[in-house]
């Protein structure tokens with residue numbers, strides 16, 4: 573982490589958690605290269621979930637990658653992860669250096685347009701390391717990302733720029749929900765990578 577980048581790192585949560593916005597950490601060439609290669613080479617699948625006993629298939633696409641082909645259960649459906657690609661390993665290394673943390677898995681989300689988003693949730697699955705950092709790297713369309721405090725409902729918004737990094741740390745998942753609100757203002761795709769540590 574260089575002096576310049578550490579100066580612009582900010583905790584965007586006012587209390588009960590640390591979520592650091594690092595701003596843009598990739599240059600334009602890197603953004604274009606990784607956006608295009610991930611769009612092409614990732615094993616994208618429509619997300620499936622069981623909600624109120626019904627199978628729901630989302631328009632948003634997802635993919636899990638990691639150190640091994642671990643089974644993961646997400647919204648009551650168990651699947652197998654993919655092994656890291658060269659590009660993902662390179663991004664993992666950049667994100668690990670910038671956030672000063674390590675990760676062994678990554679969930680990628682592909683939102684084809686602003687109509688696709690993700691509802692309020694916190695990332696507290698059993699297999700996730702408790703209070704481990706979750707590093708969120710954004711590529712493509714800039715989107716609003718919102719936090720809501722679980723008790724007092726206070727809201728915090730941040731705009732996730734192309735090539736930016738947001739690191740959710742201690743307290744964030746316990747005390748805050750987050751979502752990616754759908755919007756009619758955005759017509760182009762966004763790729764989001766959340767690097768995580770799961771107990772393998």
Ligand SMILES: O=C(O)CCC(=O)C(=O)O
Pocket residue numbers: 679681690695708717732750752764766
């Ligand atoms: O797309 C995003 O920025 C966030 C995705 C997210 O919250 C998640 O994958 O758990």
Ligand SMILES: [Fe+2]
Pocket residue numbers: 693694695750
């Ligand atoms: Fe999340």
